[in-house]
Amino acid sequence: MADEQKPGGSDSPLPGGGGAIPKPAPPKPAAPAPPKPPAVMSATEWTGDLAREMKDRFSADIVATSTYLGQNFAVVTPGAVVPVLEFLKLEADFDYLVDITAVDWPKRAERFDLVYVVYSFFRNERMRLKTQIPDGFQPRSGVGVHLTANWLEREIFDMFGITFAGHPDLRRILMPDGWQGYPLRKDYGILQQDDRWVRENLGIESGQ
């Protein structure tokens, strides 16, 4: 487990004559408080060919290209997601849409992060596209570029209530059809449920 010995050092015997009363050390100035870990991800600039290519092509729509823990990602404007996906698929060999997901940041004006993970078999490389959208914004559906986006977007709609414009079949997928509320939003409590739905469909007072 993690209770290894701490590196020694401070308890080493004092050098010099034994028996001499050690002088009290002069009071040290109060040590500055340890620097707080940064509250933002300490990502560094991603300066690959692909990052440059994307910037050349989409200029202002690419907000940032970064690397964190060796994983590349690009932050793009909401409107540019589908064109960038298309570019990546057709011109950069990122032909496999691995996953789409969302993250809720309720205190932010642009409340949701939409995250697209794409992979290229040819380059053996994975990257993420991220965009920030406010509540109520309808991002364009990616089904026209990658068929796999269909269920992935349905799940985001189901869990976060984000409506994808142009999605062929946007229905709830994991939750029951008539369910009220979007469970993965941060303001949806873990014990919360749609009482009316539970009463009407399960015939019990509470599913908890």
Added chain:
Amino acid sequence: MPDNTFLDSTELVLNMGPQHPSTHGVLRVVLKLDGEKVLGTDCIIGYLHRGVEKIAENRTWAQFNPYVDRMDYVASVSNGLGYCLAVEKLLNVEAPPRAQAVRVVLTELNRIASHLLWLGTHALDIGAITPVFYCLREREEVLKILENYCGARLTTHAFRIGGLQYETYDGFEKECAAFCDWFAPKVDEYEELLTSNRIWMGRLGKVGVLSASECKEYGVTGPVLRAAGVKWDLRKAQPYSGYEKYDFDIPTREGGDTYDRYVVRMQEMRQSARIIRQAAASIPEGPVMAKVPKVIKPPVGEAYVSIEAPKGELGYYVVSDGSTQPYRVRVRPPSYVNLQALDRMVRGGLIADVVAIIGTLDIVLGEVDR
């Protein structure tokens, strides 16, 4: 026009599941049929939805670890490996070599167990009753090793963030090697029953064909992708946990039909045994746990880490806000994504093939619904 048909071929909507033995859990498929021909499907899932991703946000990083076992409960060791690797990535630590080798042994054992359960039930769906008894007999031996190691057979919680909780027991390596020696002829035994069986070939050949480009379009991974001729396996493409040290092949086939997927999975079991033999013979000495603080607080950041689970690419997208609890854990379940291709695979086929195709996709509804 009163020509050759007196039977009016109106469309028939047939409900299959959620309580149907061949849907491998609580999958409901609404089939639109013209006689025996499938015109379209609609999958209704979510019966097993437990809100795993929501639960994660209300547990600490370590507390969530056992929950991931309950997704793909047939291959729980893989789930745990993926999650531990993802959090280790966020923490920027790596499990010690000994832990990595033991992880590989257990994960591959679990892959064999998962494929065995698939083979047994798939054959049962097609109408071959014998293989399931053989498969469960061999799977029992795998589960015994898992049980000896960590006390659990199914939802193992075998790994911890940073390495392993437990040292291996005495004779672990020998038992694993002995299992491999004993298991190889058993695969021959299944192949003898099925591989050149005319009924088996007739029921599986040219059924549910999914080409390589279709696989990529639908994001389908794992044995389904490899049976379509794409030589891609995350253990080779982006090795983790020391897979690059072991010598093994990626079995592929060209046709992309149900029979090819069967052959690929059979070969994979042999390859897994090969990996286990190498890994068990070379487990280095040393600690099994990296230096990980008792309270896990990854720095603010995010990571996507994926592994080759028995069903395909299992990914975890983890976001930390610097607290003791995950801000977001997203699971990219291979079964969920692969199941989406069901519609394409069954369209135009016969209703009896739907059963074969659900079987060949090797889905686990616990993972689909999470």
